[in-house]
Amino acid sequence: MSRPENEAQYLASLVPPSVRGVDRRTVLRGALGIGALLGTGTLAACGGGDTGSGGVPTGPVSGTVTVGSNQSDAVPKAAVQSLMDAFQKANSGTTAKINTVDHNTFQENINNYLQGSPDDVFTWFAGYRMRFFASKDLAGDVSDVWSGITGMSDALKKSSTGDDGKQYFIPATTYPWAVFYRKSVFEQRGYEVPKTLDDLKALGTTMQKDGLDPIAFGDKDGWPGMGTFDQLNLRINGYDYHVSLMAGQESWSSDKVKKVFDTWAGLLPIHQADPLGRTWQEAAQSLQQKKSGMYVLGSFLAQQFEKGSEQDDLDFFTFPEIDSTIGTDAIEAPIDGWMMSKRPKNEAAAKKLLAYIASPPAQDILVKADPSVIATNDGADTASYTALQKKTVEFVKGAKSIAQFMDRDTRPDFASTVMIPAIQQFLKNPKDIDGLVNSIEAQKKSIFGS
Incomplete structure (x- = not known):
C-alpha cells in the first residue's frame, strides 16, 4: 500500500520565498516526464451508442478512449490492465489505450498535463485535490455518470463533489x-x-x-x-x-x-x-x-x-x-479513483468507461488483482475478503463523512x-x-x- 502523497510540483512552484527554506522530508523533484504527459492525448474517434437521459451511452461505444494512469507499480498496473481488458471485452468496438506514467512524476506534472492534451480519463484522488482542478475548470463534469450509479454511499458522493455541487470524480478503491x-x-x-x-x-x-x-x-x-x-x-x-x-x-x-x-x-x-x-x-x-x-x-x-x-x-x-x-x-479513508478531462476526445466512451469503473464487476477485478485495497461499491463481491477487509467495508460504508488525509485534503x-x-x-x-x-x-x- 502506497503511503499518502506528500507533494506536487505545480503547487510547490507557488510556495513563497518566505517559506521555501523550511526543511522537508521529501525533496521536490524536477519537472521530469512532462513530455510524456503532454504527449498522451492521442486523437480518438467519437464514440457511438445511444445516450440515456443521464448523458451516459446506453448502447455500445466505439473508437479509442485514452487512459492516463499513475499506477506504475507492478501490482496496481496489472490491475488497471485487467480492468481495461474487461471493459474492451464488453465494448468490442472500443479500444482503451493506457498511458502509464511513474506515480510521482504524474503527480508533479498534473497541472501541465491537464492544461495540455490530457487523456480522456485519468487516475486521481478524491477530496481537495479533485476540487482544486474542478474549480480551475480543468476537469470534466461527471454528474450524469453519478446519476446512474448505485451502491455508493452519500459520503463517497460528497468526497466526489466539487465546490459547485457537481461531481467530478468516480471512486474505485479505498482504505481506512x-x-x-x-x-x-x-x-x-x-x-x-x-x-x-x-x-x-x-x-x-x-x-x-x-x-x-x-x-x-x-x-x-x-x-x-x-x-x-x-x-x-x-x-x-x-x-x-x-x-x-x-x-x-x-x-x-x-x-x-x-x-x-x-x-x-x-x-x-x-x-x-x-x-x-x-x-x-x-x-x-x-x-x-x-x-x-x-x-x-x-x-x-x-x-x-x-x-x-x-x-x-x-x-x-x-x-x-x-x-x-x-x-x-x-x-x-483515502479514496483513489478516476476523473474525466475537461474536453475528452471521446466523451461517450469516457463516460461509459467511468460508469463501468463504478460498477461492482469492475471493482471486483481491481480488488482481486490488488488485495491491499477494498472496493468502494457496496455491491462488490466480498466473499474472498478477509475478516479484516469485510469489517473495513462496513466501517467505510457506515461513515457519514469521509476525510482523505491531510496531504490530500489540503x-x-x-x-x-x-x-x-x-x-x-x-x-x-x-x-x-x-x-x-x-x-x-x-x-x-x-x-x-x-
Whole structure:
C-alpha cells in the first residue's frame, strides 16, 4: 500500500520565498516526464451508442478512449490492465489505450498535463485535490455518470463533489485509518475497546502497567503524524471544520486548533517514545510483536503481519469520541479513483468507461488483482475478503463523512513544507503550542494568500 502523497510540483512552484527554506522530508523533484504527459492525448474517434437521459451511452461505444494512469507499480498496473481488458471485452468496438506514467512524476506534472492534451480519463484522488482542478475548470463534469450509479454511499458522493455541487470524480478503491490492535492481546489482558477519550487514556495507563507501549508511533518520514492530527480534529471540531481548515479557510492560530494540539499533547505520554527516530513500519512491527497495544494508522499496516493467523488476529476500532455533540461518524479513508478531462476526445466512451469503473464487476477485478485495497461499491463481491477487509467495508460504508488525509485534503505544498516540520516540531516540544500555531498560520497566509 502506497503511503499518502506528500507533494506536487505545480503547487510547490507557488510556495513563497518566505517559506521555501523550511526543511522537508521529501525533496521536490524536477519537472521530469512532462513530455510524456503532454504527449498522451492521442486523437480518438467519437464514440457511438445511444445516450440515456443521464448523458451516459446506453448502447455500445466505439473508437479509442485514452487512459492516463499513475499506477506504475507492478501490482496496481496489472490491475488497471485487467480492468481495461474487461471493459474492451464488453465494448468490442472500443479500444482503451493506457498511458502509464511513474506515480510521482504524474503527480508533479498534473497541472501541465491537464492544461495540455490530457487523456480522456485519468487516475486521481478524491477530496481537495479533485476540487482544486474542478474549480480551475480543468476537469470534466461527471454528474450524469453519478446519476446512474448505485451502491455508493452519500459520503463517497460528497468526497466526489466539487465546490459547485457537481461531481467530478468516480471512486474505485479505498482504505481506512483507525486504531488497530491485536485481538489476542486484548483477550489475554481483558482489555475493552475504548469508546471515549477518557477510556483511551485509562486503557493506556493500564497497558503501561502491563509493560506495553499503549500506542505505537513512528513519524520519521513526517506524514504519519498527520493522521493523528486529522483524527483528533475530526473528533474535536467535526468534519466540516476540518475540511475548511485544510482548505485554508480557517485560522490555524484559533482556539479550536490549539485544543487539537493540547489534546494530542495530553495523549503523548501513552504514545511510543521518540517517534521521530522510527518509521511507520518499525512502529507496526512493535504491534506485530505484541510490544505495543494499539496503533493509529491506515489498514495498509496489515502488510507487516504474516498472512493467515497473524492477519486474522488484527482488528480495529474507530478513534474514540471526544465531543458527544460531534460523535464518531466522520472517518478518514483515502479514496483513489478516476476523473474525466475537461474536453475528452471521446466523451461517450469516457463516460461509459467511468460508469463501468463504478460498477461492482469492475471493482471486483481491481480488488482481486490488488488485495491491499477494498472496493468502494457496496455491491462488490466480498466473499474472498478477509475478516479484516469485510469489517473495513462496513466501517467505510457506515461513515457519514469521509476525510482523505491531510496531504490530500489540503494543498500538497502546505502539507509538506509547513505541516510536516510543524508536527515534528510539536513532537519535539509539545509545550509551545501558541508559538507553533502562530507560525503555521503565518505560513498558511503566505501560501494560501489569506
